[in-house]
Amino acid sequence: MKYLNLIPVPNQELAKEISGAMKGAESLGTTLDMAVVDYGPASIEGEYDEALASAAILDTCAKAGQYDGVFINCFGDPGVRAAREFLGVPVFGGFEPPILLALGLADKIGVVTVLKHVVPMIKGNIKKAGWEDRVPSVRVVNIPVLDLDKADSLIDAIAEEAKNAIEQDGVEAIVLGCTGMAGATDKVHAYLSDAGYDVPVVDPTLAAVKLLEVYGALGLKPSRLTYMPIREKERK
Amino acid sequence: MKYLNLIPVPNQELAKEISGAMKGAESLGTTLDMAVVDYGPASIEGEYDEALASAAILDTCAKAGQYDGVFINCFGDPGVRAAREFLGVPVFGGFEPPILLALGLADKIGVVTVLKHVVPMIKGNIKKAGWEDRVPSVRVVNIPVLDLDKADSLIDAIAEEAKNAIEQDGVEAIVLGCTGMAGATDKVHAYLSDAGYDVPVVDPTLAAVKLLEVYGALGLKPSRLTYMPIREKERK
């Protein structure tokens, strides 16, 4: 099966970094190509950025050719539902997959993400999915997306907010709320275990690749009643 | 006060028609300018069209200059939350205003809109707003947006689905689910009254203009905790 890893910000370096972090995510027999959008905001931190990015994402989808599934590499799920309508194949952003996996492992789930600016967008996605009672907590480390790789104490910051989510918000599993946090799960898990909390920590990127592979293996595609094929019309 | 009526599809004729239908919506002392996007889909009928339209809408907002509020003339609310972040002034699409008015008039509200293609998008907006138990019904007349003005029997089609919503889904007020249905409220109301149902029928366009005027009169602006000011960064 052949999947597309679509980087929704026009940043070749970030793209390289991310795809490095994803190395090994795919199973034997899976091809995972990368495409980077040509324009749009440098990072997606709010609904303005998300709206700007969506058009570029759909352009890239149109140009990328045929894939068995697409991963839009952003926790905000920009353009995900639009791309399902357009392409008719499985499409995930970073939001749904780790939540879906966490739902099978714990009753209450907490998200730890970057900035307050993205919280209403994420909470909106939680509500739209009908998961507000299963995902009651969204916390931030207060580090912008583009500084994540420079932050000395990123792991500590994530782990501390995860601990706060467990102790103050009652969550029992952690989802990393930014695809730029790739690679942090093991260390965050170790930190929490040391603190007495043996809870799963789920990475959005790995979860997305694995779930796309499952859909591929089972031949499952998005419902055409939810994601109706787009109607022909002028779109200039 | 000075408001912008932003037509989110690149169609000058439709724009003229719509703004004709809105004549008189504004109160004394209100200026209502019109701006039409330069590019994007010819109509918004699904989440793909909505995503495409959003970038053009935000471009137009950026170029339009300073307004006391913006009405994005589409029931799908494309770019509404993004524009609130970007502009910091009241922004409405066609969805929220008529529902807000109907909530003060009835317990259960039904939307009658154009095509099945837009129903998941509208239901998503209902869920995101937390209104699913107050707005349990979304029905369609099965007429595309661009054919609404040519449809001989548009009023009948709307009125019949409104009647079905009352009788089968238990709704007690009707919201017209497309800004292209402007001007239909009185006739639909008369039809339903004749059928024994004295229920309010709310027009999205008029509702939006009136609520923007209220926000203007009371000096109310979007919360900067929900709609945080956009962060400076490269957006090419």
Place this chain on the structure above:
Amino acid sequence: MKYLNLIPVPNQELAKEISGAMKGAESLGTTLDMAVVDYGPASIEGEYDEALASAAILDTCAKAGQYDGVFINCFGDPGVRAAREFLGVPVFGGFEPPILLALGLADKIGVVTVLKHVVPMIKGNIKKAGWEDRVPSVRVVNIPVLDLDKADSLIDAIAEEAKNAIEQDGVEAIVLGCTGMAGATDKVHAYLSDAGYDVPVVDPTLAAVKLLEVYGALGLKPSRLTYMPIREKERK
């Protein structure tokens, strides 16, 4: 259009004060008459007072003559639904209008009201409206209604509880939870802005008058399926 400002407690002085505070709320062309009930509790602080007040409110409605809409000047919404059945015209208390306006400005709304005695009544109204996830917080300043005008530090008390609601309950907009708090919005807004929270503060009285005017302008009336006309029978 001609509206009735119905003071639901038999207190002519309070009535004068309130109607002073409302001066200028109405638009050009709006007449806003005042009527004061003849009997009932001196203030409405709980469901016992609300039940006692309702009969007097409906009596006053019956005697007041024909209006295009009625504002029952109390945040507890006493007699509101009953008056809609009885009169068939738009009727608001102080509860619904500011919430409706706040719903268009923020995702999470907090109410700041007078005493713990009224909290279950307000929370009951929130639940009945299906708004519990949008309005998760009701806080009190612990000052009785009849002392509001004597309280030196009313503004501070409201602003502090508003700040607590933002910081501890996650709300992003504030609704003043008593019509006796009229005139406090600007100062509370300034206080919160100074504290770093640029959020709307909505006054129930102004919101109610403005929304009644909107209904008048658009010719909208309560649904007769939700608020059925009262049946003829002996009522002694």
Place this chain on the structure above:
Amino acid sequence: MKYLNLIPVPNQELAKEISGAMKGAESLGTTLDMAVVDYGPASIEGEYDEALASAAILDTCAKAGQYDGVFINCFGDPGVRAAREFLGVPVFGGFEPPILLALGLADKIGVVTVLKHVVPMIKGNIKKAGWEDRVPSVRVVNIPVLDLDKADSLIDAIAEEAKNAIEQDGVEAIVLGCTGMAGATDKVHAYLSDAGYDVPVVDPTLAAVKLLEVYGALGLKPSRLTYMPIREKERK
């Protein structure tokens, strides 16, 4: 223990009838006195009637003397919460008790009541109690309260709507939605059993008396945090 059966409409004949139907509801050792209000609507069929009745109910409570609990004999629960604040002893109307009993017997419960006029009031009570998913159906026999005793086919009408609720709304237990339907449970149960539906049919009056006795036996009283003692003030 000594309980008050408070008839909330000024109708001595109806009172006699009802208290006849209740004969034997009380256990050994229980005294069940009756009091009839002096004024108010002849029957309670909507929120206008309910609001009018509440003041008379509270007057009667004040005059009735000390009881271990009060049953306000109406499914609309008029004045129930107010009387809990005022009296501090267990108070039930006809709504909560049969639902509470049915909740222990079935997952989904349907109410069969008199007229469409009372449905929004009952649905409002269901929502306020947070029971909308357990009590998804409220149906009407279309017979006014004061004609219930004259209706030849009352049992059939109730039983048919109960059957419709089972077959069309998926309910699994029936609550009679008017205290004037006292005495119908056995016949309705037999009808439904014959139709293949062995489901409980719960009478509001009997349920209320029995639950008041339970509270009496266990010494349980309303929470003074939900139903705070009324504040001293002028109430003329």
Place this chain on the structure above:
Amino acid sequence: MKYLNLIPVPNQELAKEISGAMKGAESLGTTLDMAVVDYGPASIEGEYDEALASAAILDTCAKAGQYDGVFINCFGDPGVRAAREFLGVPVFGGFEPPILLALGLADKIGVVTVLKHVVPMIKGNIKKAGWEDRVPSVRVVNIPVLDLDKADSLIDAIAEEAKNAIEQDGVEAIVLGCTGMAGATDKVHAYLSDAGYDVPVVDPTLAAVKLLEVYGALGLKPSRLTYMPIREKERK
């Protein structure tokens, strides 16, 4: 009427103790027999124990002969729904009855139970019943079931957590969350009253016996649409 008090752990001493604590719970005319399971876990503290206990409970039901109702003496409600299917008579564990009684006395209810191990099970039961907004708090005293009788400070521990639930979680009534806490209600109530909180404290055992008696008196049995009669088949 004749009811069965079924002790779901194979512990004759505990059984004696518990049935001592229940002395006097039954009304005149009620027979309350006791049966103790032969095998299973020594106490039920989690879903593993609950699953193990269920088979023994159903065995004991099968052997016990005919009763008008059964009380399965555990707050976790092990085997309750299964026994309703099997027996067709009213069956309660310790969970539903005190919540049902508390629902008539307060808007928000808190459970105080033994160990963190049982909290997900109890919260699952709350969600399954649709009561999460009425029962928002489950707290623990951190004492295992089998140590409850040895704990010097059990009352204090319960009362303190009850106070925390009131002050921090906003509850207005307390349900004791283990049938092994029998006899604590009065002292906990006194402690809370002294702290200024006049709230009901409900005992699961007494609540269950009283509600079974009510069902017996009214001839009410579980719905056979919710709890369908078991199908004949081999069960070895």
Place this chain on the structure above:
Amino acid sequence: MKYLNLIPVPNQELAKEISGAMKGAESLGTTLDMAVVDYGPASIEGEYDEALASAAILDTCAKAGQYDGVFINCFGDPGVRAAREFLGVPVFGGFEPPILLALGLADKIGVVTVLKHVVPMIKGNIKKAGWEDRVPSVRVVNIPVLDLDKADSLIDAIAEEAKNAIEQDGVEAIVLGCTGMAGATDKVHAYLSDAGYDVPVVDPTLAAVKLLEVYGALGLKPSRLTYMPIREKERK
């Protein structure tokens, strides 16, 4: 990785059949062993059967040795949560996995299962998971589990109920509600496509195996805060 396919009914033939149908479900490198319980009901059709089966399932878990994950081969999820507590490794029944996969493909999901007897159990699991608005429909083909393989028209029966769920209940994806329906997905999908409904049809068995493999690949285990390790105690 090594997983256990646990057949929860003591039926070696059924076990062979099922494991035949599962052939090929596992990926390269996955070992899928089978174990069959020694005792319990011949099929699981209701909460009585489920409770009886749970003890046998946990016995079999205890004897089976160490696995990386367990699939309890029944849509009712008997013993699933108990086994997670006991084993600490990923455990799925047939219920959660296909729903989780369907949640990424459609907004509204319908289950088609065997008999009315299992519907309350399945609906209870839906509620416990907080998925009632995403999974609004559970329909039955009215064929007992043990007759599924003999039913000539099983595919037609499933497909027709799936079509009813789409047309009458508004679902947009189908989950097969019994692991005994293995192998039906393609034919049901073809039938629905022919009827104009291009929707995913998800098989519980395949979904479970694939999701267990994902957890294995990512090293994810159940949260020990939701599924706490079982306490040491006598369990005879």
